[in-house]
Amino acid sequence: MPDPTRTRESVAESNESTTPDAARCRPDDVRPDRRTFLAGAVSFLGLLSVSSCSWQEFVQNHFKRMTEKEIQETVERLKAEYKQKYGKDFVVGTEAPIDGTLFGYALDIQRCIGCRRCVYACVDENNQTRNPQMQYIRVLRFKDGNMDLEESTIYYDPEEVPEAGYYYMPVQCQHCVNAPCTKVCPVQATWTEPDGIVVVDYNWCIGCRYCMAACPYMGRWFNFADPVIPAEQVNTNTHYLGNRPRMRNVVEKCTFCIQRVRQGQYPKCVEACPVGARKFGNLLDPDSEISRIIKTKRVFRLKEDLNTQPKFYYFFS
Amino acid sequence: MKGIIASIKPVLLVAASAIIVACLAPGSIPAQVTLPEEPKSEDTTTRESGQEFPVPIAPLPKTITPCRACHGPEKDFPVNFTRREDLLIHRNIRLAHGGVRVWCLDCHHPENRNVLLPLSDGKPIEFSQSYLLCGKCHGTKYRDWRNGIHGKRSGSWSGEKQYYLCVTCHDPHQPKFKPLEQMPPPAKPWTPREIQVKH
């Protein structure tokens, strides 16, 4: 766990020292002239240094506008980049949505014990940066008797869970049907796929963070620095729109483990939950667990009054 | 004409009174009442006993199986139906399941300890299908488990799933869950000042 007393700059500096020493395209000897107005000229070089190494990445088109060939070339380029950075062979899938699927999620808050195994399984599966720490899933702890968000906490730290007098409710991206985040993006870098997953094209995002202001559920997170993933923990089974390693200053979020669900598997959080509180399936299939839950259990969604129509349901069993 | 009506009159009277009696007397003629439809349960007793779910092997302790080795024809311990605390070789089992409502022989077959008590169809329940027995008292949970709503499920949302026996998670002798050690809380976001959260 990172030391909270570290300054932001020291975090950024230590990122440079802990990231695997991969050949970056920016020249190491370019140091901006900080003394005078001439720094203006050098800032242009700085602009190039923060941009991609390669010309191809700079001119890369939006995922939805790329031809098959372009997608393949992009995937090859990314695989080469990741191999260079992490020393492993990656799979960068581009599987299309499965016909006739609309994914839904249900979470049994009668069962959740607040153990946070889902949180860390998600971090491992989705290649989230360890430093600065990022977690898509936040487990809220409420006192028995209310669901007051302002009185809740995610920082509970007892010896064991569950604690008496409290209950737990994990929150992540709700994959809203009426998503406010996809509405506001100025470049359409985030959109809802036909199978209901709200995705981000990390190479298209300009980092304006308007979507983060729009999200009512803290579903979206920003890479303020270069993501740090230890090479031995990186997950090489990725999807272009999902858990492939991201770059700095772009937005990312839960994608219902798009790399898994489009191949028929459960998301990692569903697998990790030791008490089976997490349920996932196809809303369009009347025999799926999620459909049965909606039919037989009393479900609710967060902030229903905002009319976001989340596909993430909560219930009690 | 008058004569015919006069002779029919008593017949008509009898018929009329018969109809009136029939209408008023309950149950004599079935009334046109629609009973609420019984919710069609997916299972019948015959299906239940044979129901298969892809579950792992029952987690029986290897040291004392098969049970018939001791509770079998050779040794033939007499069956003692008195509830007691000291279970001799099974001393390590502390029963805390349902208080006075449940005791060992409420689940374990007194004559054949290799199986569990049967359902009403008479067929003893194998340990590999112990969920059928749990479902006797915990019917709602059993129905939820069958539908995938209760309990852990892994595998594929669209195809083959791995179910788990009730006893995989719930110790049948002490079913109450022990608390787990939780994983660490998130790091607090960087702030320029060391302002601590109140909660």
Added chain:
Amino acid sequence: MARSGFIVSAIRRLFTGPPLYYVWMLVLTILAGIGIAAYTVQLEKGLIITGMTSYVSWGFYIGNFTFLVGVAAAAVLLIIPAYLYDFGPIRDIVIVGEALAVSALAMCMMFVTADLGRPDRIWHLLPGLGILNLPKSLLGWDIVVLNGYMFLNLFIPGYILWKAYNNQEVNMRFIWPFILLSIPWAVSIHTVTAFIYNGLAARPFWNASILAPRFLASAFCSGPALVIVLYQIVRHYTKFHVKDEALFKIAEMISIAMAVNLFLLLAEFYKELYSNTHHLSPLLYLYAGLHGKGVLIPWIWTALIFNIIAFLIFLIPSTRKNFVTLNIGCVLIIIGIWIEKGMGLIIPGFIPAPLGEVWEYVPTTLELLVAMGIWAIGLLILTTILKIIIPIETGEFTSAKNAETAGLGHHHVPA
């Protein structure tokens, strides 16, 4: 010939002036350089050098942007009362207002770019080459209206001044539609910016109908106050003449705008305090603190006190017509609105976070340096524009006079 003469003499004009002018430009250049250097650090290390987190994801840059959009809008909107009250030739008011608008707009664009995580991907915003998400995204609309406004504010004065420079008559029938268009356009830039925040249901502090009217009211306070200060400086250092009455009239207008602003603030207070829902929390955080956190409290109360004092100064005729108090009032109101509409608007929108957490934001030193650099560049642009256009306005800087001073003896050729 006229054009090259223009550029040469314009540059010469930029480098001549009283000693104070040199000091001013030098200081601004140094500050700009420091700001650019700080920005290169941001480019190198990423936005981690700022104080922003995923909880408060917009901060000082966007706060300044919001304030400056109001200034840009109001500078041009002064045309309306100028026309109504008929103080001075409208052209003069237009010109100085548009100079302020151009520099404020340039600063807006710089602040937004500084706030972007990936400025190298800015081409993604170009319709066609990239994707501009219209009509749904308000940021998309903001880009359209800001650029359109920049064009109008460069084209209109550019046309008028070019004609003046060449001693030609302005074709009012040609330029008047543009001038008229710039008035609703000025309203639109500020309304669109207000709608960026207004449309977010996730942020109840902003998701109130009162936001767009408050934006306009506070814009009409800060913009004209800057214009008053600007007019006095221009009047002092050049032959440009502005009647005192004009300035007092603008000040009177500010008092009305501030009255509206204060009333709307009162309305906000009532609504949140009386209904006492969770939506009270951001306002409470700002003015009284929440869960022991309240780093903005001294700032917002200062802003409120400044605003009230300035309001009284502009309201009372004797203080309004006294240049000492008038200028104090202008400075107070500029600072007050800058706080109220900058950090005082943006930060409470994010507190508490959507899941209830309270995390504060304070800009880091590098962030402050970048912002300072952008302000310096904006003031450089403003000074440059004024240094060139005022002499054109007063008739000192014309192509004919250029030709004379250059000793070339060329006759002026109509453009």
